[in-house]
Amino acid sequence: MAIVNKSQPHKRKRHSLGSMIWLPVHWVAGILDVPLTFVQRLIGFKRMGYFFVLPNLLIFGIFILFPMLLNFYYAFTSGQSILPENRTWVGAVNLEQLLTCETYGNIQTCQEDLFWRAAANTATFVGGQVVLMVVMALLTALALNRKIKGRALFRSVFFYPVLLSPVVVALIWKWILQHQFGLLNAILVGIGLEKIPFLLQADWARFWVIIVSVWAQMGFYTLILLAGLQSIPYSLYEASSIDGANTLQSFFKITLPLLMPTMVVVLVLALIRAVQVFDQVFVLTNGGPGTATLYIVQYIYRTGFDQQRYGLASAASLVLAVILMALTFGQLRLGRNSEVA
Numbered sequence: 632m633a634i635v636n637k638s639q640p641h642k643r644k645r646h647s648l649g650s651m652i653w654l655p656v657h658w659v660a661g662i663l664d665v666p667l668t669f670v671q672r673l674i675g676f677k678r679m680g681y682f683f684v685l686p687n688l689l690i691f692g693i694f695i696l697f698p699m700l701l702n703f704y705y706a707f708t709s710g711q712s713i714l715p716e717n718r719t720w721v722g723a724v725n726l727e728q729l730l731t732c733e734t735y736g737n738i739q740t741c742q743e744d745l746f747w748r749a750a751a752n753t754a755t756f757v758g759g760q761v762v763l764m765v766v767m768a769l770l771t772a773l774a775l776n777r778k779i780k781g782r783a784l785f786r787s788v789f790f791y792p793v794l795l796s797p798v799v800v801a802l803i804w805k806w807i808l809q810h811q812f813g814l815l816n817a818i819l820v821g822i823g824l825e826k827i828p829f830l831l832q833a834d835w836a837r838f839w840v841i842i843v844s845v846w847a848q849m850g851f852y853t854l855i856l857l858a859g860l861q862s863i864p865y866s867l868y869e870a871s872s873i874d875g876a877n878t879l880q881s882f883f884k885i886t887l888p889l890l891m892p893t894m895v896v897v898l899v900l901a902l903i904r905a906v907q908v909f910d911q912v913f914v915l916t917n918g919g920p921g922t923a924t925l926y927i928v929q930y931i932y933r934t935g936f937d938q939q940r941y942g943l944a945s946a947a948s949l950v951l952a953v954i955l956m957a958l959t960f961g962q963l964r965l966g967r968n969s970e971v972a
Contacts, residue, residue: 705945713941725946746947748922749930752837756926757905760841764901765894768849772856773886786857790850800847801914805830808839833923836916840924844911848904852897859893860886899962903955927951 671679701715706725708718732741741747775786792800807814808829816826829835863886871881887894909928912918918925918933925933927947935944 702945702948705941706949707942709942711939718942721942725942726949728943729946729950743943745922745925746927746930749925749927752922752924753906753908753926755837756841756908756924757902759837760844760905760908761898761901763841764845764849764852764905765898767845768852768856768897769894771849771853772860775853775857776860786854789853792847793850795847797847797910798914800843801911804839804843804846805915830916831920833920836920836924840912840915843915844905844908847911848901852901855897855900856890856893859890863889895962895965899958899965903958906951906954906958 670682674682704715705718707720707722708715709721709724710718712718729743729746731743732738732747734740738744738747738751771789775782775789779785808816810816810826810828810831813829815829820826827835829839867885867889868881871885876884907928908926909932912924912926913929913932916924918929928951931944931947931951934940934947
């Protein structure tokens with residue numbers, strides 16, 4: 632009696648289904664093979680890499696490199712027109728206007744006092760936000776690195792705000808902090824307290840801008856620190872416990888020194904991002920009340936698009952670029968020192 636293999640038809644079905652899925656891919660590859668073969672014969676095999684990189688280079692040149700060069704030209708010209716040919720070359724006048732002060736300790740004596748006020752606000756924001764960000768991210772990473780129930784869920788919860796648009800985050804928190812109908816003030820009234828104008832008083836506005844920024848970005852830095860913690864060999868902690876070290880001693884003698892290169896990366900990335908803060912603050916407070924939360928990028932935006940002083944705005948962006956370059960070089964220097972250590 633012949634034995635019938637009943638699984639054979641199913642194999643043929645799976646094979647035919649796979650062929651149907653990959654058939655369009657083979658068609659597309661066959662169509663693209665003709666022009667690519669012609670280009671390879673035309674320019675040679677070794678130059679094909681440049682051909683594949685060319686679309687990305689074009690996008691980079693049109694949307695990044697060209698605007699950068701145009702911004703550099705605007706910084707040394709003057710005029711209301713946005714067209715380069717209608718602008719007058721004035722040299723370093725715009726930079727002088729930004730940086731000239733009778734007394735640098737008094738912002739009101741500066742020729743462009745609003746720029747210096749924005750710079751001072753940015754320095755205050757960076758100092759508060761970066762310190763709080765790094766501390767909270769480190770504590771969260773240490774907690775999530777422990778063996779707890781639902782650890783994967785908690786990691787997702789802390790990282791979720793990073794996936795949200797900064798504008799969405801700002802709108803959510805603006806609704807929470809609203810004076811008349813905000814959720815937080817409704818809770819305060821419900822427990823018998825008075826409403827607080829969170830976004831209408833300077834000190835409260837500065838405080839909540841930092842809190843919202845930390846809430847929205849902390850998950851990203853927590854993930855980096857968590858990866859650094861998981862790269863530390865567990866055998867070191869076992870050896871330290873055998874020697875009688877407690878949890879605090881293990882943290883300062885093992886965890887913190889070995890995590891320092893990762894901490895440097897997190898610190899500098901947080902610094903660079905904090906200096907460029909704009910979108911969340913623009914939606915949340917629009918620089919107010921008054922100029923309490925006006926930062927450098929928003930000053931550039933106001934000067935360029937609201938006041939149409941393109942030269943002055945471009946000069947301010949050059950100053951910001953110098954600051955960012957200094958922070959980047961500082962990251963490289965600290966990174967090399969931490970690797971050597």
